[in-house]
Amino acid sequence: MKQPPKVGEQFQRYVAQPTRISxxxxxxxxxxxxxxxxxxxxxxxxxxxxxxxxxxxxxxLLANEVGDFFSPVAEPVGKGVAKLSDLMNLETALDTYSxxxxxxxxxxxxxxxxxxxxxxxxxxxxxxRPVQLQGYIKATAxxxxxxxxxxxxxxxxxxxxxxxxxxxLSATVVSPEGxxxxxxxxxxxxxxxxxxxxxxxxxxxxxxxxxxxxxxxYEYITKAKYTAYFMNGEDLEGYLSxxxxxxxxxxxxxPQLNSDNTVTSKTTPGPMNFAVGIEKVxxxxxxxxxxxxxxxxxxxxxxxxIKTLEYLHLKVSPYVYIASDNEYSQFSSPGQAGLDxxxxxxxxxxxxxxxxxxxxxxxxxxxxxxxQDCSKKETDYWGITEEECLNKFKSTIIGRCKFxxxxxxxxxxxxxxxxxxxxxxxxxxxxxxxxxxxxxxPDRSSILx
Numbered sequence: 001m002k003q004p005p006k007v008g009e010q011f012q013r014y015v016a017q018p019t020r021i022s023x024x025x026x027x028x029x030x031x032x033x034x035x036x037x038x039x040x041x042x043x044x045x046x047x048x049x050x051x052x053x054x055x056x057x058x059x060x061l062l063a064n065e066v067g068d069f070f071s072p073v074a075e076p077v078g079k080g081v082a083k084l085s086d087l088m089n090l091e092t093a094l095d096t097y098s099x100x101x102x103x104x105x106x107x108x109x110x111x112x113x114x115x116x117x118x119x120x121x122x123x124x125x126x127x128x129r130p131v132q133l134q135g136y137i138k139a140t141a142x143x144x145x146x147x148x149x150x151x152x153x154x155x156x157x158x159x160x161x162x163x164x165x166x167x168x169l170s171a172t173v174v175s176p177e178g179x180x181x182x183x184x185x186x187x188x189x190x191x192x193x194x195x196x197x198x199x200x201x202x203x204x205x206x207x208x209x210x211x212x213x214x215x216x217x218y219e220y221i222t223k224a225k226y227t228a229y230f231m232n233g234e235d236l237e238g239y240l241s242x243x244x245x246x247x248x249x250x251x252x253x254x255p256q257l258n259s260d261n262t263v264t265s266k267t268t269p270g271p272m273n274f275a276v277g278i279e280k281v282x283x284x285x286x287x288x289x290x291x292x293x294x295x296x297x298x299x300x301x302x303x304x305x306i307k308t309l310e311y312l313h314l315k316v317s318p319y320v321y322i323a324s325d326n327e328y329s330q331f332s333s334p335g336q337a338g339l340d341x342x343x344x345x346x347x348x349x350x351x352x353x354x355x356x357x358x359x360x361x362x363x364x365x366x367x368x369x370x371x372q373d374c375s376k377k378e379t380d381y382w383g384i385t386e387e388e389c390l391n392k393f394k395s396t397i398i399g400r401c402k403f404x405x406x407x408x409x410x411x412x413x414x415x416x417x418x419x420x421x422x423x424x425x426x427x428x429x430x431x432x433x434x435x436x437x438x439x440x441x442p443d444r445s446s447i448l449x
Contacts (some may be wrong), residue, residue, distance in 0.1 A: 034064050071320035076371055078182040094259045096342045101224055101267035101275040102256065103300075113271045113302040114148055116432040117190070119214050120300045125438045133434065137169075137192050141183040141402040143271060148218035149180045152195030152422040154436065155211045155376070162376055167193040167214065201438045217307060222274040224295075225424045227256055228321075229415040230405060233286035244286060250414040257283075269395050271302035276314070276422040279400070284415040287405045288331065290340075293322065295362075297397040305394045309370045310364040312399060314346055315353060322360065322403040324348060345399035357421070370397055 003033065113321035118133035133152055140146075150167035168190040171181035181191050193214070201210055229245060237248045247257065256264045267274040278285070279292045295314060297306070321328045322342035324347045332340065346360040353359060372378075372391035382389070 009426060025179045044299055044379065070230045076350055077283040090349065101265045101273055102196050103267055103273070114146075114216055114218050114304075114428070115222075115302065116214060116216060116430055119212075119434050121212070121434060121436050125200060125436065126198065127197075127202055127208075127438055127440050131200055131210075131436055131438070133195045133214070133436070134193065135214065135427045135432075136192055137216055137258045138188070139183055140188040140192050141185050143221055144185050146183045146218055146220075146441070147180060148183075148191075148216055149195055150214060150216045151199075151309065153213045153215070153376075154197050154201070155213070157413075162196055165195055167195045169193050174337075208438050208440070210436045210438065211437045214432050214434075216430045217427055220270055220272075220309075220428050221423065221425045222268055222272060223275045224265050224267040224274045224421065226276045226278070226420045227254060227263055228278065228418055228420055229263075229284035229417045230418065231284035231286060232410055232412070233288070235413075236284060237287050241266040246415050252415060252417075254417075271304055272297045272302050272306065272426075273300040274422065274424060277419055278420075285405055287407050287409055290332070290402050292406055293401055293403050293420065295399045297424065297426075299395060302430070303427075304392045304428050305396075306370070306397065306426045308427040309362075309367055310425040310427070311348075312397075313422065314355040314360040314362075314365075314399075315418075315419075315421045315423075316360070316403070317418050318358060318410045319406050320358075320403050321406060322348075322401045324401065325361070328402075331406065340402040344401035346401045360401075366399065371393060405416075 019190040043372060099205040106210050107319065116137050117138050119133065122134055127129050131154065138151065139147070139148060150169065152165055152167055166179045168178045169181045170178075171183075172187075172189060173182040173184075174180065175182075181189075183189055195214070228365050229247075229252075231333050236246065239249060245261070246252075246260065254263075254404075256266060258264060259401055261284075263277065263283060265276050272294075275296045276296075285291060293314070297312075297314065316322065321331065323337070323344040328341070329337040345363055347363050349359045349361050352357040372389065372393045374386050374393065376386060379386050379389050380429055
């Protein structure tokens with residue numbers, strides 16, 4: 001097992017330092033010497049000679065050290081220059097702030113996840129005869145494997161009510177009973193399915209119809225990371241008071257660092273967009289000031305909803321205390337600390353990961369709220385539709401908590417980089433509907449008469 005870094009080591013190893021350039025004396029005429037000094041001075045001032053800082057690669061190195069779910073960034077991209085008026089109000093809440101994530105590229109990303117590409121009735125059915133439905137599911141696995149199952153429902157069926165049967169799958173790897181399919185990492189497959197309602201439908205009219213639905217469920221794990229920059233408060237104010245941007249001064253290049261000094265998190269691809277970040281604040285952060293951390297799961301490029309949230313974990317540095325930590329009260333007034341703890345959506349697990357980061361989980365009451373049963377039986381009881389239930393409880397999931405960066409943070413000349421990471425596991429559900437047509441059997445007595 002890899003040993004966790006010593007206290008302060010994680011920050012100190014990745015602190016950007018300005019490059020110092022030494023000039024060798026040259027034996028040329030005085031005018032040439034003046035020209036060389038001027039040229040080198042201009043280049044140094046504009047940061048073009050800050051090779052150590054611009055090629056530091058801390059973003060990629062930290063990705064390897066802290067989060068093994070991202071590839072290193074090969075060529076860091078520089079950020080734009082922020083307005084001085086914005087820099088002078090670094091800790092002011094932004095007018096608009098959207099917690100989103102950039103998605104890590106994936107080879108088969110256009111087919112990632114699970115989708116229902118065809119769902120239909122097998123011919124028109126006669127009353128009392130088995131109702132048969134069929135179709136195709138397209139799936140791509142990104143993790144080590146993806147396992148899915150499906151079921152069909154038939155609603156408004158006279159004398160029978162709401163019916164549910166398992167879907168039988170024809171896949172390369174399928175369970176013995178034929179109801180679960182398994183795909184391995186990087187594999188894309190179109191899976192044929194078939195559902196049969198053996199008792200059919202009894203109807204009163206000559207032609208009747210019923211609503212059929214296919215539900216496909218699969219388990220998914222998504223991860224996100226956010227780069228947080230910290231800086232000594234006095235040093236930070238010293239730069240801001242003279243209209244200087246610490247990121248520009250130290251030549252820090254980070255693809256996720258925006259021109260207004262906010263940071264966009266990065267996530268592995270999946271059916272839901274997963275974002276983690278610090279709300280409504282520009283960076284770098286400073287010690288002993290309250291901030292708010294948030295995690296957000298929202299609709300991604302794939303249709304469907306979260307059926308069941310199994311867990312949502314958050315990891316932070318040992319120098320960070322969130323409101324549900326007992327130590328948080330040491331840095332806030334008793335009344336405010338108690339309020340912050342009550343509204344905090346995360347609680348400590350008491351665990352440390354292999355790198356010494358503290359692990360938190362979404363509180364059980366929040367998980368229970370998200371995992372409301374949106375089945376027809378429950379929604380009929382509440383007097384709402386299934387779609388209304390899904391939109392209320394499962395379309396967007398947000399967890400928030402206040403935190404404080406303590407004075408124990410290692411001191412450095414410039415901004416220090418560290419990660420806040422999150423991981424979630426959930427069962428995702430995709431659905432499709434089809435109208436089933438059923439014909440009434442002819443009345444033999446009327447024909448013979």
